[in-house]
Amino acid sequence: MAKNKGAVVVNIERCKGCHLCEEACPSDVLEMNQQTNAMGYHYAYMANAEMCTGCASCAYVCPDACITVYRVKS
Template sequence: MKNLQLLIIPERCKECGLCRDACPKQLLITEDNINSSGYHPVSLPNAEKCSLCGNCILVCPDLAIIYEEVS
């Protein structure tokens, strides 16, 4: 049985903030460090609270958040 979890690709993130707004639990936060493009990428520190609703994946214009299969 494979489970899903969120995978955030910090290098693709452009700090637009649409995912933070779309998260019904406000779980996504902006990190202090920057990626190679100079943006502060989002991260998901409390991944165990994520219900995998997929809203952040849908609204992300840069495919910076995707599902990852974990066995």
């Protein structure tokens, strides 16, 4: 059976660093970056990319719809 791999793309200029995606991720893939965007917010990024399954839990909870999840069979 093929295992799903995922990739999370965050629109860093729209992200306001609310941490909801980080809490919703069952695989602990996302973390807040130490750098800030133009508005001064720490934005989400894939800290553990190899663990992502593409479940899209992060995208479902994002209040600003700034997360896109891609799923690929590997």
